Every structure is written in C-alpha cells, then in structure tokens.
Amino acid sequence: MSVIQAKNEAKKIWETHIGEYGKTEPESLAKKIGLKVVFEKLDDEVSGVLVLQEEKPVIFVNSEQHSNRQRFTIAHELGHYLLHKKEQVHVDNDFTVVYRNSKSSTGEDLHEIEANQFAAELLMPEKCVGQYFADNKIRGITETTIAEMANFFGVSLQAMSIRLSVLGIL
Numbered sequence: 001m002s003v004i005q006a007k008n009e010a011k012k013i014w015e016t017h018i019g020e021y022g023k024t025e026p027e028s029l030a031k032k033i034g035l036k037v038v039f040e041k042l043d044d045e046v047s048g049v050l051v052l053q054e055e056k057p058v059i060f061v062n063s064e065q066h067s068n069r070q071r072f073t074i075a076h077e078l079g080h081y082l083l084h085k086k087e088q089v090h091v092d093n094d095f096t097v098v099y100r101n102s103k104s105s106t107g108e109d110l111h112e113i114e115a116n117q118f119a120a121e122l123l124m125p126e127k128c129v130g131q132y133f134a135d136n137k138i139r140g141i142t143e144t145t146i147a148e149m150a151n152f153f154g155v156s157l158q159a160m161s162i163r164l165s166v167l168g169i170l
Contacts, residue, residue, distance in 0.1 A: 006083055006114035010121035013082065021131050023154045024123050026074040030059060035081060037074060039063040048073035050080050057081055068156045072119055079118030084111055124153045124163045133169075141170055 017029055027037050035057045042049065042062040047069060049060040059077040061070050132138070132152060138145055141164065150160035164170035 003114055003117050006079065006118045007121045009082060010079070010118045011125065014122055014125050021128050023152065024075075024125075026071050026078060026119075026122065029122075030074055030078050033078070033082075035059055035078065037061060039070070048077050050077040052081070052085060057085075066156070068150075068154055068159070071154050072123065072156070072159055075119035075122045076115045079115035079122070080111065083114055083118060120159065120163050120166070123155055124160065126167060128153075129163065129167060129169070146170075 013029070013033075014024065017032055018024055030037050037059045039061050041064055042060065044064075047062050047065060051058045051060065059074055059081075061073050061077075063070075065073070129149075132149060136148075146157060146160050146164065149164075150157050153160065155163075161170060
C-alpha cells in the first residue's frame with residue numbers, strides 16, 4: 001500500500017458511499033461498511049482503537065475528545081480497516097487491536113501515514129475543497145477562511161490547514 005493508493009481508496013469509498021458535496025459522516029459510513037462504532041472513555045493519549053474480530057470489527061472512539069477529533073479518528077480507523085486488514089496478524093485468540101494515539105501523526109509509521117491520508121481525503125475530498133472555493137468565491141486564504149472551512153467539513157483547524165497545505169493551496 002502507498003499514500004497514493006490510500007487516497008485513491010478514500011476517493012473510491014467516498015464516490016461509492018457518499019458522492020455528495022458536504023460534510024462526510026464517518027460513523028454512518030463505518031456502520032454501512034460493516035463496522036461497529038463505540039464511544040467510550042479511553043486513556044487520554046488514545047484517540048481510538050480498531051479491534052478486528054471474526055464476527056464484527058469495532059472502532060472504539062475516545063468519548064472525551066472533541067467531536068471533530070472523533071470524526072477524524074473514525075475515518076482514520078476505517079482507513080486502517082480497509083487498507084491494512086489483510087496485513088494484520090490476529091493475536092489474543094481471534095482479534096487484533098490497532099491504536100490511534102499521539103504517535104499516529106508523527107510521520108514515522110507508513111500505516112499511520114496512509115490511514116491519515118485516507119481520513120483526510122474522506123473527510124475533506126479534494127473535489128469538495130475545490131467546490132467550496134468556487135461556491136464561496138474564495139480568492140485568498142485567511143485564518144477566517146480556514147476556520148469556516150474546518151467548520152464546514154467538521155474537522156479541526158489543524159486538519160484543515162494540513163489538508164490545504166497538502167493540496168498546495170496554503
């Protein structure tokens with residue numbers, strides 16, 4: 001798997017299951033694909049956990065974190081599920097645990113980079129970012145513009161800023 005393949009997989013999932021301009025609902029999407037999403041208090045440094053089980057995979061999301069962080073976490077874990085499930089080694093009887101924590105965004109682990117790129121493309125599709133600019137007749141980027149876009153897409157300011165940077169807009 002590569003970062004480009006991860007982005008392409010997210011585009012395919014978005015086009016197949018969403019396809020409409022607006023805010024992506026990753027929890028609904030995960031359920032549609034066959035995963036269970038559970039909100040629970042987790043350790044402070046853990047945003048989410050993907051548990052791969054025989055009967056039904058489960059994404060546990062830290063209920064103490066901001067809703068934008070939770071949405072990104074669900075999309076990130078969904079990325080792991082779709083991109084990496086064939087590569088997982090099943091341990092502890094019949095399940096594998098994959099954590100999303102503070103190390104997930106350091107850029108050191110290829111699987112984490114791919115899951116982050118998948119989540120970014122799913123929540124802030126390049127196509128929709130472009131449409132947002134066109135619909136709102138945006139010519140330049142300001143902090144206010146980034147904040148409005150983050151609100152529109154349901155992501156953090158940091159996630160929106162990174163996405164705009166990756167897309168070569170910021």
